Amino acid sequence: MSDSKLIVAVPSKGRLQENANAFFARAGLDVVQGRGARDYRGVLKGVDNVEIAFLSASDITAHLAQGSVHMGVTGEDLVRETIPDAASKVELLTPLGFGHANVVVATPQAWIDVRNMADLADVAAAYRTKRGQRMRVATKYINLTRRYFADNGVADYRIVESLGATEGAPAAGQAELIVDITTTGATLKANALKVLDDGVMLRSEANLVASTTATWDETAREAARLILARIAAEEEARTTREVRAFVPELSESKLKKGAAKFSARLRGRGQDGHVMLACPKADAPDLAEWLIKHGAETVTVGQVDYVFTAKNPLWEKLAKRLG
Amino acid sequence: MATKNGRKDAKSGGQTLLAHLVASGYKRAEPPILQPAAVFLDQLGEDMRGRLYLTTDAAGAELCLRPEFTLPVSVAYLASSAAGKAAAFSYLGSVFRFRPDGSGEFLQAGLESFGRKDKEAADAEILALSLEAAAKAGSGDLNVTIGDAGLFAQFLDSLKLPASWLRLIRRGLAHGVSLDKIFEASPTNGSDDHSGVLAALEGADKQGARALVEDLLSIAGISSVGGRSVSEITERFLEQASLRSGPGVPQDKRDLIAKFLAVSGDPDAASAALRKLASDAKLDLSAALDSFDQRLNFMVARGLDPASMKFSARFVRRLDYYTGFVFEAHAPDAAPDKPVIGGGRYDRLLGTLGAKKDIPAVGAAIWVERLFAEVSA
Numbered sequence: 001m002s003d004s005k006l007i008v009a010v011p012s013k014g015r016l017q018e019n020a021n022a023f024f025a026r027a028g029l030d031v032v033q034g035r036g037a038r039d040y041r042g043v044l045k046g047v048d049n050v051e052i053a054f055l056s057a058s059d060i061t062a063h064l065a066q067g068s069v070h071m072g073v074t075g076e077d078l079v080r081e082t083i084p085d086a087a088s089k090v091e092l093l094t095p096l097g098f099g100h101a102n103v104v105v106a107t108p109q110a111w112i113d114v115r116n117m118a119d120l121a122d123v124a125a126a127y128r129t130k131r132g133q134r135m136r137v138a139t140k141y142i143n144l145t146r147r148y149f150a151d152n153g154v155a156d157y158r159i160v161e162s163l164g165a166t167e168g169a170p171a172a173g174q175a176e177l178i179v180d181i182t183t184t185g186a187t188l189k190a191n192a193l194k195v196l197d198d199g200v201m202l203r204s205e206a207n208l209v210a211s212t213t214a215t216w217d218e219t220a221r222e223a224a225r226l227i228l229a230r231i232a233a234e235e236e237a238r239t240t241r242e243v244r245a246f247v248p249e250l251s252e253s254k255l256k257k258g259a260a261k262f263s264a265r266l267r268g269r270g271q272d273g274h275v276m277l278a279c280p281k282a283d284a285p286d287l288a289e290w291l292i293k294h295g296a297e298t299v300t301v302g303q304v305d306y307v308f309t310a311k312n313p314l315w316e317k318l319a320k321r322l323g
Numbered sequence: 324m325a326t327k328n329g330r331k332d333a334k335s336g337g338q339t340l341l342a343h344l345v346a347s348g349y350k351r352a353e354p355p356i357l358q359p360a361a362v363f364l365d366q367l368g369e370d371m372r373g374r375l376y377l378t379t380d381a382a383g384a385e386l387c388l389r390p391e392f393t394l395p396v397s398v399a400y401l402a403s404s405a406a407g408k409a410a411a412f413s414y415l416g417s418v419f420r421f422r423p424d425g426s427g428e429f430l431q432a433g434l435e436s437f438g439r440k441d442k443e444a445a446d447a448e449i450l451a452l453s454l455e456a457a458a459k460a461g462s463g464d465l466n467v468t469i470g471d472a473g474l475f476a477q478f479l480d481s482l483k484l485p486a487s488w489l490r491l492i493r494r495g496l497a498h499g500v501s502l503d504k505i506f507e508a509s510p511t512n513g514s515d516d517h518s519g520v521l522a523a524l525e526g527a528d529k530q531g532a533r534a535l536v537e538d539l540l541s542i543a544g545i546s547s548v549g550g551r552s553v554s555e556i557t558e559r560f561l562e563q564a565s566l567r568s569g570p571g572v573p574q575d576k577r578d579l580i581a582k583f584l585a586v587s588g589d590p591d592a593a594s595a596a597l598r599k600l601a602s603d604a605k606l607d608l609s610a611a612l613d614s615f616d617q618r619l620n621f622m623v624a625r626g627l628d629p630a631s632m633k634f635s636a637r638f639v640r641r642l643d644y645y646t647g648f649v650f651e652a653h654a655p656d657a658a659p660d661k662p663v664i665g666g667g668r669y670d671r672l673l674g675t676l677g678a679k680k681d682i683p684a685v686g687a688a689i690w691v692e693r694l695f696a697e698v699s700a
Binding site for chain 2: 085108110111112113121122123125126127128129130132133134135136142143145146149150153155156157158159170173175176
């Protein structure tokens with residue numbers, strides 16, 4: 001780890017990279033790659049003392065666990081699968097809204113007698129009693145599978161490690177069922193597989209993840225705080241609307257009640273009766289109606305670019321973990 | 324240092340143990356430390372994977388440090404010319420099981436007896452020898468608990484419950500789920516799909532229904548069924564149908580199971596109680612109970628006092644592995660999951676390892692460090 005710099009790992013290729021870059025750009029942070037697309041190091045324009053490391057998603061997870069990068073963008077599925085005792089080594093700071101995929105348990109569609117995990121536990125036990133062998137589960141998610149099956153009382157199975165085209169394993173006779181990642185379920189369907197009713201093990205998406213095992217000196221902390229402040233400010237701005245109105249007749253207590261009703265926060269109130277509230281995007285029209293009912297002539301609803309706050313929930317989450 | 328002495332005690336204690344077993348006719352087996360992992364995963368289940376020290380060789384085959392001795396000793400016996408004949412082995416050495424806190428290396432001694440037809444005598448011998456060996460190594464008094472997985476299996480069979488209820492009960496008890504919880508769940512677990520079809524099929528002519536479902540599957544062009552046969556799927560599908568509207572396990576049978584599992588204490592008294600329970604409920608457990616009593620007699624003949632042991636009907640260790648006599652011995656203050664000795668009869672294992680015919684097998688493992696745990700602590 002180079003000294004006194006915050007190292008942020010981002011995916012080095014494909015859709016995940018585009019989405020990650022877009023995510024940072026939205027927060028006003030430009031990921032700038034060193035000379036040419038082949039350089040594996042870069043900087044974050046707008047924040048000093050940050051080094052960007054371009055890595056594959058699975059490498060990012062490994063580096064986070066080892067503490068050789070401070071923060072990174074990677075899938076929750078990888079975090080939960082590859083980091084033993086993930087909770088003690090990393091902190092999932094915020095989901096990023098892309099890279100959605102579910103890790104699911106899928107059996108052949110022909111198993112019309114198997115709808116859920118309890119059925120599977122029963123069938124697996126019967127299978128073993130009858131054949132003296134365990135049912136085989138093809139997957140690359142060995143640890144997730146083991147935990148989920150144990151939680152659901154499925155004991156009589158055997159994992160067959162599969163690193164590609166897992167969905168083809170049952171048809172090829174390499175396994176009886178699979179645990180795999182799916183986005184639309186189309187590939188499963190094409191292979192005559194179905195997801196069990198309670199067979200979604202994990203709803204995964206890309207996350208901004210912090211390593212708690214990395215060395216967090218003052219410089220790294222400050223850089224992280226700045227980045228997280230911008231991310232939080234953009235997220236707050238994107239998900240909320242600013243609502244303004246002139247309601248001189250409305251009492252303080254009534255206003256507070258109304259705000260609570262629409263999950264809004266009072267950002268300001270002038271002596272003259274001007275009020276400014278921030279509320280979730282979806283609630284803005286209802287809040288506007290409510291204000292008109294209580295004497296407002298006009299209500300304006302607007303979107304802002306950033307909402308910086310003295311309290312930064314993302315940074316506080318991380319700071320609490322780092323101690 | 325206490326631990327250092329403890330380790331030294333364990334080393335020399337282990338040798339004392341082994342010497343006694345070898346002198347009793349149990350030839351020392353020395354399987355390699357590095358073992359193919361597949362056999363352990365197949366037999367012990369995937370839960371074991373998290374505790375194995377796994378590695379791969381240049382060709383990509385999965386290997387592990389041996390996590391226990393019974394499987395490698397059994398495999399070596401089957402591969403030898405003695406396979407199928409009576410043979411007895413002892414062992415002493417390190418076993419490796421990952422644990423998050425502390426070393427994953429443990430010293431284990433033990434003994435296995437294969438191919439003996441006089442099962443009750445062999446059971447008693449394994450118990451007696453392992454206790455003697457532990458005592459020679461300086462174990463002090465141990466609390467012995469005995470059970471009988473074969474008796475429990477016969478009891479469940481005699482209840483004539485639907486197969487999926489039986490599986491549910493076995494699985495539940497193996498995972499330490501209480502009986503009430505088990506009976507709360509239904510093997511059909513309330514899934515709604517197909518319920519109309521199932522209801523329509525219920526009570527229908529069995530062969531007709533079966534032919535219908537098989538036809539439907541073949542019309543759908545389903546040939547790949549992931550290792551299960553179409554008739555297996557059909558059978559369970561229809562079994563679910565018949566369970567759906569059924570009353571579940573009748574109350575009198577539930578009470579009977581609870582009563583059976585509650586039997587514990589002095590082995591002779593327990594045997595009498597179980598005979599009474601069986602005759603009251605008109606169940607035939609005589610074969611299993613005769614075997615139980617005979618085993619107690621052999622124990623007495625080996626100089627053991629059954630009255631000093633505790634029998635528990637619900638103590639079956641792992642029901643999917645053990646098939647008859649089971650036992651554990653604990654130091655007086657030890658945690659329930661930390662026995663010094665644990666063993667039992669596993670008549671199915673050699674068959675699943677590829678033996679042409681069933682070969683009776685019984686054995687025990689001794690956790691050598693635990694013998695000295697409180698002495699050195």
